[in-house]
Amino acid sequence: MFEYEFLKIAWWLIIGGVLMVYVATAGFDAGVTMYMPFLRNETDRRIVLNTSAPTWDGNLTWIVFAGGGLFVVWPVVYSTAFSGMYAALLLILFSLFLRPPGYEYRNKIDNATWRKTWDWALFISAVVPVFVFGVAFGNCFLGYPFYFEPHTFRQFWTGDFWDLLNPYALLSGVISVLMVLMHGSVYLQRRTENHLRKLALKVHVIAAILLLIGFTTSGLLLMYKIIGYKLISMATDPTLHPMDNVVKSGMGYWIQTYDHYPWKYMAPFVAYAGIIESLWAAAYEWVNTAFWASCFAVGGIVGTAGATLFPFLMPSSTHPNQSLMIWNASSSQYALNVMLYVGVVLLIIILGYKIFAYSTIWSKKPTLTAEDIEKNKHTFY
Amino acid sequence: MLPSMAVVELSRWQFAFTALFHFLFVPITLGMTWLLVAMEACYLITGKIIYKDMTRFWGKLLAINFAIGVISGITMEFEFGLNWGYFSRMIGGSFGPVLAIEGITAFMLEATMFGLFFFSWDKLSRLAHFMVTFFMAFGASLSIVNILAANSWMQHPISTFFDYQNMTLQLNSIAALYMHHLAQIRIGHVAFAGLFLSSIFMMGISAYYILKKQDVEFAKRSFAIAVGFGFICSVMVAFFGDQNGLEVAQDEPEKMAAIEAQWKTEPAPAAWVVIAWPDQQTQKNYFSVNIPYALSLIATHSLTGTVEGIQPIIQKNKKRVVSGMKAYTSLEKMWAKTATKSDVAIYQKHLHDLGFVYLLLPYTNNIARATPTQIAAAAQSAIPNVAIAFWSFRIMIGLWFVLFILIVTGLFYSSRDTLEDHPFFLKLCVWSIPLPFICAEAGWVLAEVGRQPWLIHDIMPVFMGTSSLDTTSLITSLALFCLFYGVLFSVELFLMFKFARKGPSSLHN
Numbered sequence: 001m002f003e004y005e006f007l008k009i010a011w012w013l014i015i016g017g018v019l020m021v022y023v024a025t026a027g028f029d030a031g032v033t034m035y036m037p038f039l040r041n042e043t044d045r046r047i048v049l050n051t052s053a054p055t056w057d058g059n060l061t062w063i064v065f066a067g068g069g070l071f072v073v074w075p076v077v078y079s080t081a082f083s084g085m086y087a088a089l090l091l092i093l094f095s096l097f098l099r100p101p102g103y104e105y106r107n108k109i110d111n112a113t114w115r116k117t118w119d120w121a122l123f124i125s126a127v128v129p130v131f132v133f134g135v136a137f138g139n140c141f142l143g144y145p146f147y148f149e150p151h152t153f154r155q156f157w158t159g160d161f162w163d164l165l166n167p168y169a170l171l172s173g174v175i176s177v178l179m180v181l182m183h184g185s186v187y188l189q190r191r192t193e194n195h196l197r198k199l200a201l202k203v204h205v206i207a208a209i210l211l212l213i214g215f216t217t218s219g220l221l222l223m224y225k226i227i228g229y230k231l232i233s234m235a236t237d238p239t240l241h242p243m244d245n246v247v248k249s250g251m252g253y254w255i256q257t258y259d260h261y262p263w264k265y266m267a268p269f270v271a272y273a274g275i276i277e278s279l280w281a282a283a284y285e286w287v288n289t290a291f292w293a294s295c296f297a298v299g300g301i302v303g304t305a306g307a308t309l310f311p312f313l314m315p316s317s318t319h320p321n322q323s324l325m326i327w328n329a330s331s332s333q334y335a336l337n338v339m340l341y342v343g344v345v346l347l348i349i350i351l352g353y354k355i356f357a358y359s360t361i362w363s364k365k366p367t368l369t370a371e372d373i374e375k376n377k378h379t380f381y
Numbered sequence: 382m383l384p385s386m387a388v389v390e391l392s393r394w395q396f397a398f399t400a401l402f403h404f405l406f407v408p409i410t411l412g413m414t415w416l417l418v419a420m421e422a423c424y425l426i427t428g429k430i431i432y433k434d435m436t437r438f439w440g441k442l443l444a445i446n447f448a449i450g451v452i453s454g455i456t457m458e459f460e461f462g463l464n465w466g467y468f469s470r471m472i473g474g475s476f477g478p479v480l481a482i483e484g485i486t487a488f489m490l491e492a493t494m495f496g497l498f499f500f501s502w503d504k505l506s507r508l509a510h511f512m513v514t515f516f517m518a519f520g521a522s523l524s525i526v527n528i529l530a531a532n533s534w535m536q537h538p539i540s541t542f543f544d545y546q547n548m549t550l551q552l553n554s555i556a557a558l559y560m561h562h563l564a565q566i567r568i569g570h571v572a573f574a575g576l577f578l579s580s581i582f583m584m585g586i587s588a589y590y591i592l593k594k595q596d597v598e599f600a601k602r603s604f605a606i607a608v609g610f611g612f613i614c615s616v617m618v619a620f621f622g623d624q625n626g627l628e629v630a631q632d633e634p635e636k637m638a639a640i641e642a643q644w645k646t647e648p649a650p651a652a653w654v655v656i657a658w659p660d661q662q663t664q665k666n667y668f669s670v671n672i673p674y675a676l677s678l679i680a681t682h683s684l685t686g687t688v689e690g691i692q693p694i695i696q697k698n699k700k701r702v703v704s705g706m707k708a709y710t711s712l713e714k715m716w717a718k719t720a721t722k723s724d725v726a727i728y729q730k731h732l733h734d735l736g737f738v739y740l741l742l743p744y745t746n747n748i749a750r751a752t753p754t755q756i757a758a759a760a761q762s763a764i765p766n767v768a769i770a771f772w773s774f775r776i777m778i779g780l781w782f783v784l785f786i787l788i789v790t791g792l793f794y795s796s797r798d799t800l801e802d803h804p805f806f807l808k809l810c811v812w813s814i815p816l817p818f819i820c821a822e823a824g825w826v827l828a829e830v831g832r833q834p835w836l837i838h839d840i841m842p843v844f845m846g847t848s849s850l851d852t853t854s855l856i857t858s859l860a861l862f863c864l865f866y867g868v869l870f871s872v873e874l875f876l877m878f879k880f881a882r883k884g885p886s887s888l889h890n
Contacts, residue, residue, distance in 0.1 A: 054500035057451070058493030065489065067458050068481030075473020075549075082462025082469075083848030090858055093459050097865055100448035101872065108445070108876050151716045153548045154467055156849050240546045331474035332544075332551040339478050346485050353516075357493050360501050379499065 004239075007336040011073045012326045014343060016306045018069060020299040022062035024183070027298055029056045030126035031184010033102070035203075036119040044196060045119065046107070046373050046380060051191040053103055053381040054361045058354065060099070072339050074329045076155070076242070077313050081136075084146055084157035088132050088164055095128035107381045127177060134176025137305050138169030141226055141254060143317030148243060158318060168221060175214040179301055182207040186278055186294040190287040193367050201282055204290075208279050215271065215301065219255070222308070228253025229315040229323060238328035245328065247320040254308050264307040271300030383742060389844040391855035392464040395862065397829070399456050401822050402866055406450035408821050410491075411525060411572065412579025412614075413443045414518035418511075419606055425511045435603055436514070438885040439583065440498060445876045447495060449869055456862075458484065464855070468836055468846030475541050475550045476531050479558055483527030491520030525572050526559070533564035536828070537632040538837050543732065545712055550840070563628045570621035573614045574824065578817035580611030581784060581810075584791060586881050588810035591800055596885050601800060608791040615785045622781075623679075629831075630680055630688065633838060635763065636831035638691045639770035641676060642666050646690040649683075651676040656775065659767040664692065691764055698737065698760035702751075705738030707731045710749045736840040737763070743844065765833045773827040780820040787813055 002010075029052040039045045052059075070078040082089050098121035106118040145159035185204035189197050222228070230253045235241035258264045274297025281290035309315075314324040330336060365372075373380060417436050424432035458480075461469045469477075494517035501510060534541075540557035541550050558564065584607045590600035630637040638644075642659040643651070644666070653675030657666035680688050708731035714720040715728065740759040741748040751759070787809065794800045800807065832838060836846040 054496045055493070057496045058489065060451075061484070061489045061492045064455070064458060064484035065481075068477075068484035071458075071461065071469065071473055072477035072481045073473075075477055076470045078462045078473065079466035079469035079848070082459065083464070083466030083850065086463060086848075086850060086854050086858070089459060089463060090861070093456060094861060094865060096455060097452045097869065100451045101869060104444050104448040105872065105876060108880070151548070153470065154849060155470065240544070242547060331477070332549070334552055335474035335478055335555075338552075338555050339481065342478075342482060343485065346482075350485070350489055353490070353493060357497050360497060360504050364504065379502070 001333060001337045002340065004333045004336075007333060007340060008326045008330045010340060011069070011330065011336055012306075012310070014340075014347075015066060015069045015073060016303065018062060018066045019306070020302045022059075022066050023180070023302050024295045024298045025059040026056070026062060027130075027180045027183045028052065028187035029059055029184075030130055031180045031182070032188055033122040033126040034181055034184060035188070036122045037116070042115070043370050043373055045115075047192060047196060047368050047370065048188065049103070049106070049122075050373065050380045051188065051368055055357060056103060057100075058357060069339075069343070072335060073331055074313060074324070074326075075331060076153075076329045077324050080146055080155045080157070080324070081144075081314060083155060084144060084159075085136055085161075085164065087161035088136055092129045092132050095125050098122065098125040103381055126180070130180045131173040131177050134173035135164055135169045137176070138172025139164050139166070140305075140309060140312075140314060141222060141228070142166065142168060143227075143229065143249075143315040143320070143323075145318045146314075146316050147319040147322050150243075153242070168218075168226060171214060171218055171221070175211065175218060175301070178207050178211040178214060179298055182211055182275070182278070183294050183298050186282065186287075186290050189282060189285075190291045191362075191367055193369055197285075197287075204282055205279060208275050212272075212275055215268075215275075215304075219268070223252050223255045225251075226254065227251055228256070229312060229320060230257070231311060231323075231325060234325075234327055238325075239330055239332070242324075242328035243322050245321050245323065245325075247315070247323050249320055257308070257310070261307075261310065264310070267300055267303035267307040269300070270296055271304055274298070274300050383844065384847050384849055385852070386743070386844065387852045388850055388855060389847050391852060391859060392847045392850075393843065395464060395855065395859045396460060397826075398859070399453065399460060399862060399866075400829075401825065402870075403450070403453035403457055404821060404825055405818060406446050406453060407524075408571075408575035408578040408817075409446045409582060410443065410450050411521050411575030412577070412610075413439060413446075413582070414491075414514070414521045415576060416579055416583060416606065416610060417443070418515050418518045419610065420603075421511050421514050423606075425507055428507075431599060431602065434885055435599060437502070438599075439603070441880060442586075442877065444495075444499065445873060445880065449873050451492070452869065453866070454488070463858075464848055464850070465836075465846050466848030468841065471548060471841070471846075472550050472837070475538075475552045476534055478552070478555055479527050479531040479534070483524055483531070487520050487522075487524035487527060489520070491517055491524065494520060522572060525575070526568050529568045529571055530558045530561065530564045532828070533561055533567055534558050535837050536832055537561070537563050538840055541840075543735070543840070545715060545728075550837070563625075563632060566621055566624045566628055570618060570625050570824075573618040573621060574817075574821055576610060576614040577618050577784075578821055580607045580614060580788070581817045582814055583607035584611060584788075585810045585812075585814035588800075588807040589881070590884055592804060592807045592811070597801070599885050601795075601798075604791070604800065605795050608788060608795050611788045612792050615781070615788055619781065619785075626680060627682070633831065634689045635691065635694050636765060636770065637680065637688055638694060639765045639767045639831060640774045640827065641680065641688050642669075642767055642771045643676075643688045643690045644692055646693055647676070647687055649677050649685050649687040650674040651687045653679060654771075657771070659771050661764075661767050691767070695760050695764065698763045699756055701734040701737040702740060702756050702759050704731045704734040705736065706741075706749055706751065708735045709738040713749060733839075736835075736837075736842070739842050739845055740834065742842070762834055765831050769830045770827055773823040773830065777820050777823040777827060780816050780823070784813065784816055784820070 032048050032052050035048050036045055102118045102122035102125060106115055146155060146157045148155055182204055185200045188200035227249050230248050232246040232248055235244040274293050277293035278290045278297055281293055311325045311327060312323060313329055316323045417440055420432050420436045494513050497513045498517055539561055540553045543550055584604055587600040587604040590596050642654050642657055644664045652671040652673045654666060655670045655672055657669030659666050676688060677684050677686050708728050711724040711728035714724050738748050740762055741751045741755055744755040744758050745751050790806060794803055834842050836843045
């Protein structure tokens with residue numbers, strides 16, 4: 001069996017990595033479906049939808065990997081976050097409901113109203129979950145109002161849904177939407193031609209610039225305006241005594257941890273470099289480079305959020321000493337160890353068949369055009 | 382401090398509703414994918430285009446079904462955290478891995494291959510596309526393996542230990558959960574149930590085309606494949622169901638007693654109560670019709686065995702509650718760090734009954750010092766609802782029997798190629814489409830209601846597992862689930878009917 005500490009860190013990296021992959025793949029699906037209600041021409045709409053249709057189902061399943069991982073690795077985080085932010089999570093769930101039928105059913109009936117309805121359904125199912133996830137992450141930096149009953153460790157949450165909607169969290173929500181919109185636009189440039197590519201480039205430039213501003217603002221707020229948390233000490237076996245911590249809070253603590261753990265600087269650096277590189281490459285129509293740069297940008301932004309919080313997962317604003325960190329919120333060593341073997345093997349297998357799936361769909365012709373839609377009128381979505 | 386009983390009831394209703402809804406779509410995906418593999422195998426071997434059309438047409442129906450299957454499936458994964466927060470926190474390290482492996486292996490594979498199945502007909506070779514279909518079916522089946530391994534752990538938690546320091550249940554070995562005899566039997570039972578259900582679904586729709594004289598050649602071939610599959614699966618599902626019964630009698634005697642409405646332990650060879658009106662209050666059966674000797678044969682496969690009755694089980698439960706109280710008294714001292722060595726020894730000795738002490742919670746807050754009446758009430762509450770268990774079992778068995786006869790008749794007519802001469806039989810096939818769904822749902826109702834009041838058998842009662850929510854949130858979410866599921870289900874049925882009526886000509890080729 002591996003060392004407990006090692007397993008805790010390894011799983012933090014794996015879950016972080018899976019989240020990045022989720023945002024980088026399902027992110028462009030969400031990004032392209034944001035275009036749906038605003039395109040005037042039905043052929044354009046079908047081109048946009050079908051750039052993501054063959055693989056969107058598989059991309060969405062990364063959330064199941066991340067969610068399942070969360071359940072096993074940090075069950076207390078999973079259960080406290082989901083039951084505490086009940087309304088927010090239901091909002092995500094219910095808007096996600098519109099997604100599978102949006103893809104599968106839209107082209108089943110040839111009727112303008114029917115299609116328009118699903119266009120809006122796809123739009124909502126793209127924007128709302130992305131925004132709410134962003135808001136939830138934003139609140140993480142402020143701390144959540146939860147505590148545990150002694151001995152039984154029953155979780156109690158003292159805030160409600162409206163508390164989540166504070167200015168900083170709303171900014172995070174907007175950043176999250178802009179990030180996904182940028183990523184979707186870069187993907188669209190890669191998979192379409194002519195006027196759609198031009199349109200996507202425009203949206204890409206606007207979204208990326210706004211994203212740069214928002215991301216920077218968020219960092220400055222964390223530095224000068226937001227009360228952060230710092231772990232002073234914990235029990236010798238934190239998983240057995242998860243509440244015996246000393247956690248202090250103070251202005252700018254989140255950014256101060258960057259000096260304590262210099263590796264954290266990597267994440268925002270990748271985020272900035274990725275965004276700028278994607279703009280630069282898109283200007284020269286190097287669509288593949290722009291896409292991969294955008295993937296790094298998205299990964300960097302998710303990574304920045306995770307790294308800034310490290311080692312915290314969910315700080316408690318009302319009972320800081322009961323905050324959840326990777327040290328005290330992890331599952332048993334046995335579960336982490338077994339799941340590490342299983343997870344690594346499966347990740348390699350998954351990577352293999354994902355590459356197979358993408359190359360099957362795109363290797364012969366990397367873009368979709370109006371002719372493709374005409375040719376596959378009855379099979380395409 | 383426990384959440385109110387209203388929260389518990391609402392959480393239970395919500396779980397029952399969403400899980401049963403989910404299981405309307407799972408068995409079709411599970412069974413239909415293998416039927417597609419069979420059809421595409423025919424295409425691969427013979428190269429006849431009709432088999433390709435069959436695969437594509439039934440695939441289209443699968444897609445309509447799959448969309449709602451995905452939605453209701455993601456709901457289940459969210460719901461553990463949303464409504465069953467305390468349970469999820471406690472079992473993340475034991476039940477969690479199996480559930481996570483399900484998501485990582487099964488759903489991921491299935492969903493990725495699902496996209497390829499539809500979009501790669503002209504991009505892959507015939508063999509490669511067949512492999513895609515195969516892995517789609519394989520992924521769907523892996524899902525059942527994991528979910529049943531997890532659920533069987535809840536029915537009979539093996540290889541698990543309880544850590545009082547952080548209130549978690551932890552695993553000794555994850556392999557044991559898959560090697561678990563009960564899990565393996567139930568995996569077989571549910572997998573074949575899915576195939577059985579899909580066969581009847583396909584038989585019914587094919588019968589409709591034959592009746593309508595539309596695409597008859599296509600429909601007859603589909604019928605033949607479906608009825609062949611259906612026959613094998615109906616036998617297998619019964620075999621695994623019977624084996625499952627033997628396991629239940631051993632691991633969950635109170636569930637067995639409830640299924641058979643046995644209030645007292647009858648001497649062997651015991652009579653089987655075919656139908657009755659079991660009354661939990663008076664512990665009696667009204668209007669019962671019995672077949673002598675049959676119970677011993679069914680439940681134990683012998684004339685010397687019998688089924689333990691509910692009354693003796695209640696007596697045993699009383700002892701276990703008292704024993705659990707001893708463990709709990711020591712546990713309180715251990716929490717307060719005043720436990721002596723003998724306290725720890727008492728705790729260890731009575732640990733396996735610790736779950737029973739929590740059954741006292743609805744009757745008293747001072748569970749370490751409960752009165753004899755409270756103990757009796759708790760012991761009684763550890764018996765599931767007899768009427769529901771009794772009747773859901775009979776609905777399941779009865780419908781299986783009706784459908785079995787339908788399949789055998791279909792096999793006979795299909796093999797003689799005289800299906801068109803029996804329009805009444807074909808109509809019966811069409812009208813039977815909903816029956817296997819009711820059958821499958823009844824099976825789950827039996828499995829889950831039969832486990833009550835436990836969430837994890839003998840360890841954690843259901844009312845302990847809920848999140849600390851208020852009733853307003855739960856009523857709102859339940860209402861919204863009903864609304865969304867209602868709308869989506871209507872759309873799904875509308876499209877399903879539309880495309881099933883249109884038939885293979887909807888493929889436009």
